[in-house]
Amino acid sequence: MSSDTPALTAALDRIKVLHPKIIDLSLARIERLLADLGSPHLKAPPVVHVAGTNGKGSVIALMRSVFEASGYRVHVYTSPHLVSFTERIRLCGDLIDSNLLVELIAHIEAVNGDAPITFFEITTAVAYMAYAQIPADVLLLETGLGGRLDATNVVPKPHATVLTPIAMDHMSYLGDSLAAIAAEKAAIMKRGAPCISAEQRADAAAVIEDRASSIGVDVALQDRDWTIEDDPFGTVRYADSETEWSVPRPRLAGPHQISNLGVALATLARLPFAFPSFGLRTGMRQVEWPGRCQNLTSGPLTRGLAAGWELWLDGGHNPLAGEALAAWLADETTVTVVICGMMANKDIAGFIEPLVPHVAAFAAIPIPGHETCATADDLAALAHGAGIASTAVAASAEDALALLQPHLTTHRGRVLICGSLYLAGEILSEHA
Numbered sequence: 001m002s003s004d005t006p007a008l009t010a011a012l013d014r015i016k017v018l019h020p021k022i023i024d025l026s027l028a029r030i031e032r033l034l035a036d037l038g039s040p041h042l043k044a045p046p047v048v049h050v051a052g053t054n055g056k057g058s059v060i061a062l063m064r065s066v067f068e069a070s071g072y073r074v075h076v077y078t079s080p081h082l083v084s085f086t087e088r089i090r091l092c093g094d095l096i097d098s099n100l101l102v103e104l105i106a107h108i109e110a111v112n113g114d115a116p117i118t119f120f121e122i123t124t125a126v127a128y129m130a131y132a133q134i135p136a137d138v139l140l141l142e143t144g145l146g147g148r149l150d151a152t153n154v155v156p157k158p159h160a161t162v163l164t165p166i167a168m169d170h171m172s173y174l175g176d177s178l179a180a181i182a183a184e185k186a187a188i189m190k191r192g193a194p195c196i197s198a199e200q201r202a203d204a205a206a207v208i209e210d211r212a213s214s215i216g217v218d219v220a221l222q223d224r225d226w227t228i229e230d231d232p233f234g235t236v237r238y239a240d241s242e243t244e245w246s247v248p249r250p251r252l253a254g255p256h257q258i259s260n261l262g263v264a265l266a267t268l269a270r271l272p273f274a275f276p277s278f279g280l281r282t283g284m285r286q287v288e289w290p291g292r293c294q295n296l297t298s299g300p301l302t303r304g305l306a307a308g309w310e311l312w313l314d315g316g317h318n319p320l321a322g323e324a325l326a327a328w329l330a331d332e333t334t335v336t337v338v339i340c341g342m343m344a345n346k347d348i349a350g351f352i353e354p355l356v357p358h359v360a361a362f363a364a365i366p367i368p369g370h371e372t373c374a375t376a377d378d379l380a381a382l383a384h385g386a387g388i389a390s391t392a393v394a395a396s397a398e399d400a401l402a403l404l405q406p407h408l409t410t411h412r413g414r415v416l417i418c419g420s421l422y423l424a425g426e427i428l429s430e431h432a
Helices: 006-015 028-036 056-069 098-112 119-133 178-186 202-215 256-268 277-286 300-304 319-330 348-358 376-386 397-403 421-430
Strands: 047-051 074-077 089-091 138-142 160-163 195-197 219-221 226-230 235-240 244-248 294-296 309-314 335-340 361-364 391-393 413-418
Touching (some): 006 098, 028 119, 047 056, 056 074, 056 256, 074 119, 089 119, 160 256, 178 202, 195 256, 202 219, 226 256, 235 256, 244 256, 256 319, 309 421, 319 348, 335 348, 335 397, 348 376, 361 376, 376 391, 413 421
Parallel strands (some): 047 138, 074 138, 160 195, 195 219, 309 413, 335 361, 335 413, 361 391
Antiparallel strands (some): 226 235
């Protein structure tokens, strides 16, 4: 359920029909439109461009929090959104105003006319228009899909490019091998801009190094050029050849967020900005990224919990996300039951398999409003086949929670709703 205004919903609906495909990777249409608009992407603030399979949004959230705590004005572009489309475009700390967004869409519609262009391309052009009009110190720019032909990949001289962990996802668009997918994402690298990379699997790392070598880019790779360590007392230490920082553990839950923090700090260390110690500390305490290992403490679903139980929400939806959730669950000595909804085109078995040792019971649900989601019956069957003994099928999260009540008998535990950002958005809009 969206919280967008009727005027914004109508504007977004209009531009959804300008191209027969939702995804059609190309730079030709966005480059044509931006040229017709006066090249706003060349007037935007200095860019940090982020690509990867998992962790992009978390890395951007961590960087944004430190930038803002240090007194800088920050624009941000991320996707998809959870509840309101305005979440995708941040202007100096605030979500874009709905009225401004409607005006920009109308202007760009008039300029574009009936020329074919995808929804993501035209909304990316809208974002560039907004960023060009409002001064800021930096623009944190997330790719939508891949990198090479992504509509964000039109900035010729970013301050830096960033590669979060790369894994198998969106294979129908990016290729059926890790090397092919890495090549698409590594194509955001630009000569003259450092590239900061998370630890990568061997095939991806080789492609990244080949791309960097071919265009003369220095890659700062995790555990080779910089390190991040988390101690038992809540302090995280970052180090490279020139910089050492100690910061509090960030508010974002899960051990995978320590690696994401490392990528964020390694990027900040290579930018032409000063980050005082209070900015680093405050940034860790204030960082937020909804729908990613998020503890929900209010709303109707929490009222259905037994004493001592918590409700958590995560939108991860691929095998790497399953591994990250499994590492988080393994780190906690508590019972976990899962409510899961997933899109049918995802590697469902690959997502569920890492979770199996940590899940006491599993309830499958459909994702409201998404006809292409996996059926609850199919999802439950896959979970049972993977090794989760207790599985159930429900029509909604509320019904699933009711079915899981017999498993909520220990003095302490966790209900985890997971499997899709679309499901996370529905839960946040209806139940949080």
